[in-house]
Amino acid sequence: MTGGIGSGKTTVAAIFETLGVPVSYADTEARRLMNEDPELKEAISRHFGVEAYAEGKLNRKWVAGQVFNDPPKLELLNSLVHPATIRDGARWMQEMTGRYPYAIREAAIIFETRAAGQLDFIIGVYAPLSLRLHRILGRDHSTREAVLQRMRNQIDEDIKMRLCDAVIRNDEQEAVIPQVLSLHQRLLTLASPAHP
Ligand code: ATP
Structure with missing residues (x-):
């Protein structure tokens, strides 16, 4: 949808x-993955620096500040988050369609x-x-x-x-x-x- x-x-x-x-909401899932998916977290830290995480949780304010008004950086973040979200969504969809119409x-x-x-x-x-x-x-x-x-x-x-x-x-x-x-x-x- x-x-x-x-x-x-x-x-x-x-x-x-x-x-x-x-129903799975991509925005919510993307936010969850940025906090929970080890590979995604590692990729974000590698590209944006250790400040991107504080005590294992995404430092949303800091990351938002990094990408604000910086289209190439926003594109970079999206290029990391979108594939992870799409992959996770595909897994979820397969699981759900095994149980629901x-x-x-x-x-x-x-x-x-x-x-x-x-x-x-x-x-x-x-x-x-x-x-x-x-x-x-x-x-x-x-x-x-x-x-x-x-x-x-x-x-x-x-x-x-x-x-x-x-x-x-x-x-x-x-x-x-x-x-x-x-x-x-x-x-x-x-x-x-x-x-x-
Ligand atoms: P986003 O892309 O920003 O997440 P969305 O497409 O999911 O937005 P909603 O959050 O569902 O949109 O709706 C936007 C706002 O409009 C909400 O406050 C919602 O309560 C209100 N709204 C949506 N549809 C109606 C409607 N038919 N009548 C009255 N209010 C509505």
């Missing part, structure tokens, strides 16, 4: 969770990191930019300019939605829950043994 910042991915994914579908990975970037190739079906969550901006400013302590800058780093929303297998409109034009229920039925059918 993907969609732009503030499109409502987490909100929509939580509805799937209430239906018993396992299907499972969902929620990530703001799927096409950008080529993680899309590992997934059978991509759900897009759509909301127009003005609404996304309004929601994020209501949720985070961010400035309008900082949010717009983060949005510029992601691929265009219309292009992204065209690459998805199904789109959930979270734009206040259509009720979300009926869309989730209908997609859930479709995914259960696709996951059934009659549709290998």
